[in-house]
Amino acid sequence: MFDKVLIANRGEIARRIIRTCKRLGVRTVAVFSEADRHAPFVREADEAVLIGPAAVADSYLRGDRMIAAALNHNAQAIHPGYGFLSENAEFAEACTAAGLVFIGPTPSAIRAMALKGAAKALMSAAGVPVTPGYHGDDQSPDGLQTEAARIGYPVLIKAVAGGGGKGMRRVDQAADFADALVSAQREGQNAFGDPKVLIEKYIEIPRHIEIQLFADTHGNVVHLFERDCSLQRRHQKVVEEAPAPHLPEGLRQKMGQAAVKAALAIGYVGAGTVEFIVDVSGGIGSAPFYFMEMNTRLQVEHPVTEEITGTDLVEWQLRVACGEPLPKNQDDLAILGHAIEVRLYAEDPENDFLPATGKLERLEFPKTARIESAVEQGDAVSVFYDPMIAKIVVHGNDRAHAIAKLREALIHTGVQGLTTNLGFLRRVVSDTDFAAGEIDTGFIGRHIDTLTLPWPDAEPDAAAVRADPTSPWNDINGFWLNLPPRAHLHLDRGDADHAGTVSGDIHAPMPGKLIDVFVKPGDAVEKGQKLLILGAMKIEHTIKAPKAGTVTAVHASASDQVADKALLVEIRD
Structure with a gap:
């Protein structure tokens, strides 16, 4: 085993x-x-080393500084975690060149899976089913739109180097294709340094089921069963569970075998996840499944796999990186009970899950759940990094037991100081369709009106304040704690029935960088018309007109950094 790891x-x-x-x-x-x-x-x-300012480009993405710190502190290996440099083949090579062990797969395996189009061609050749689509080199707008028409709408545009829902756009009709393509390409360039995209057939009723893989340097490959990650918003996971509800054993075995084939095809070593889209439009019994991508790293949702298999996947990573064989073979692995993980975010589900920032004045978790958190009470959620506050994980004898434990854990979770999705998570796990396992990637969209209702007894003091007619909670401007009034956010929800009270002053909902501005003074705009795109907290936010009128002033330009609540555009009747 290593003596020291950076x-x-x-x-x-x-x-x-x-x-x-x-x-x-x-x-x-x-x-x-x-x-x-x-x-x-x-x-x-x-030990700890300062590596730069807050911006990730100057700190957590500086592989040279990571390697220098490891050498200066006599570390033998570098664990990249997930995100940042974890799937960077050049960084893995640089670690090896410096005499350090990269705790992850080989650079060649990372490269094989890095670009979605090439990865799907490789998987198809290995006998792994892939989604129908276009993965070619022609990146011209006309060529891509022609391919979309050939595939048939709806389609997904996906950044070839993407992940986490970034650089992904659903397009339902040809008229929307051009704008969606530009947005996906721009997000792919900003997030991954690569604007190239692929086009895939959009599966109407999909479930997102992924297989956890592990391989060692002795030729052994095992899968540790599946995780269902179908409950998503903005194509990003918010609830994950293992095993997948109602998955037939025969389908589980087929998917596990396909994932092992994928690992063997690229000579994989270490922890990895093969993600599949399962088409359940005809039911789960004989549902076809298609390779979506392979994540050549540990996943955020790995705790649910650890809970149902009784393993420590980080320990497995360390042992494999030291050259040891896998601790267990396939016959040693079995599913033990059921585990569910939810992601507690600083975000506003009532306002299109807009991320929030601020200080955690109160943060309490129950002792009955496994908590994986970056922060503690008194810390701040900053604009520089992902707004996830914690992962809350429970394990039960079966799914019903796990859901009951999770409901109880969420009731005894307390957060104050900024807007979160806690009430939303409570409603998800209390939903009858969720309890029945009737889930797919459209679940949140179908239930959004009920899932975003205020939790009735979550904060009795706040309820008392809302009952006060003089309280800002009842103000018609849509006051919301730690965010500007909702009438000023101007996304897609909140104030259609009160057009006379809607302000025409558009403020930045959070600090960020303006990616594009589509209007100028004198322009006539319709309600819902796209005005600006703001990039913040790793997400693009489209800001639309709250009402029809004339643009009288534009206070910022594309590429400007804007402060929280900064006045951006003025619209008058």
Whole structure:
């Protein structure tokens, strides 16, 4: 086993790795940006190194600084966590060249799966089913639109280097294709440095089911069963569970075997996940499944797999990286009960899940759940990083038991100081369709009106305030804690029935960078017309006109950095 490992990441995954290393007697070196100077993971590591300012391009994406820190502190290996440099083949090569062990797959395996189009061609050749679509080199708008017409609408435009829902757009009709393509290409360039896209047939009723893989340097490959990650917003996961509800054993075996084929086809080593789209439009019994992508790293949702298999996947990563064989073979692995994970985010479900920032004045979790969190009470959720506050994980004897435990855990979770999706999560796990396992990737969209209702007894003091007619909670301008009034956010919800009271002043809902501005003074605009695109917290936010009128002023230009609540556009009747 290693003596010392540098963790080239931050937040909850850094804390997760530190926890396993402590148990194994491995010393850890944390790296941190100026924004994370006082973060819990910095205190918990044995040593810590400042690597740059808050912006990830100047800190957590600086592979050269990671390697220098590892060498200066006599670390033998680097664990990249997930995100940032975890799937960067050049960084993996640089680690090896510096005499360090990269705790992950080989650079060739990372490259094989990095571009979605090439990966799907490789998987098809290996006998793994892939979604019908276009994965070619012609990136001209006309060529791509022709391919979309050939495939048939609806289609998905996907960044070839993408992940986490970034660079992905659903298009239902030809008239919307051009705008969606430009947006997906821009997001792909900004997030991954690559604007190339592929086109796929959109599966109308899909479930997102992924298989956890592990391989060692001795030729052994196993799968640790599946996770269902179908409950998503903005193509990003918010609830994950293992095993997948109602999945027939025969289909489970086929998907596991296909995932092992994928690993063998690229000589894989370490932890990986093969993601499949399962078409359940004809029911789950004989549903076809298609390769979507392979994540050549540990996944955010790995705790549910650990809970149902009784394993520590970070420990497996460390042992495989040391050259040891896998701790278990396929026959040693079995599904034990059921596990569910929900992601508690600083975001506003009532306002298109707009991310929020602010100080966590109160943060309490129950002792009955496994908590994976980047922050503690008194910390702040900043604009620089992902707005996830914590993962809340429960394990039960069966799915019904796990749901009951999760409901109880969420009732005893408390957050104050900023807007979160806690009430939304409580409603999800209390939903009768969710309890019945009637889920697919459209679940949240179909239930959005009920899932975003205020939780009735969550905060009795707040309920009393709302009953007060003089309270800002009852103000017609749509006041919302730690965010500008909803009438000023101007996304897609909140104030259609009160056109006379809607302000024409459009403010930035959070700090960010203006990606594009589509109007100028003197322009006539219709209600719902696209005005600007704001990039913030790794997401593009389209800001639309709250009402019809004339643009009288535009206070910012594309590429400008804007402050929270900054006045951007003025519209008058």
